[in-house]
Structure formats: structure tokens, C-alpha cells
Amino acid sequence: MVSEQEIINKLEVKILNVDDNNNVNAAILERLEKVVQSLQENSVKMGQLLAVHNEKLDKQDRIDAVLFEKIEQVDLKLDRHANDIKKGCERDILLVDKRLRTIEKKMWTIAGSLTIISFIVSPIGQRFLRGTLTPPPTSGIIQTK
DSSP, X not given: OOOHHHHHHHHHHHHHHHHHHHHHHHHHHHHHHHHHHXXXXXXXXXXXXXXXXXXXXXXXXXXXXXXXXXXXXXXXXXXXXXXXXXXXXXXXXXXXXXXXXXXXXXXXXXXXXXXXXXXXXXXXXXXXXXXXXXOOOOOOOOOOO
């Protein structure tokens, strides 16, 4: 039969094995707790990072909205100025056209006048004018009484 001492030895070995298992389990639990705590800290830090990032994104969205509004205002002003310049150019072109027409009329009047003057001064014009403007001399007798 098995002696009491052997049973005690076996129990002590089992207890030591259980103690060793408990020590290993305690070490594993301690490491798991550290990992969980590290994950919690990282989660908190990540939340803070995300909050800061969201704040920066919101701020950038507001800045973008202001910039787009200013771009639209500049575009409207540019369109308005372009239309004003276009109207001014059209008005100036019409004025220049009117002056050119006046100058052209004067030029043709001068050209016509020069043509008439040169015709009158020419020998052909002189013959024509003598025949047209000056009546042929008529002989007349003056009688005295």
C-alpha cells in the first residue's frame, strides 16, 4: 500500500504545481492588465487626437467657406467690371466710328471741291464756263437822236 508519506509528497508536488500554475497565471494576468491599461491609454490618446483633428477639420471647413465666398465676390466684381469696360469700349468705338464718318464726309467734300476747282481751272473747264456763264456778245447799234 501507499504510505502516508508518499501521499503527502504527491500532494505537495501537486500543490507546488498548482502554486507554480498560480504564479504563471498571476504573471499572465499581470501582463494582461498592463496590456489592457496600455490599450486604454492609447484609446484615450487616440480620442484626444481625433478630437483635435476634428477641430482642425472644422476650422479648415470654416476657412474654406470664407475663401469660397470671397472668390465668388471677386468673381462677381470681376464680371461687373468687365461689363463696365465692355460698355465703355463699345461707347468709345461708336464715338470713333461717328468721328470717322464725319471725317470721311469732309474728305469726300474736299475731294469733290478740289475736283470742281481743278475742272474750272483747266482749259476744258474754261471753255465750258465761257460758253455757259458768259453769253455770246451781241452786236448792238446805238442810235442817237
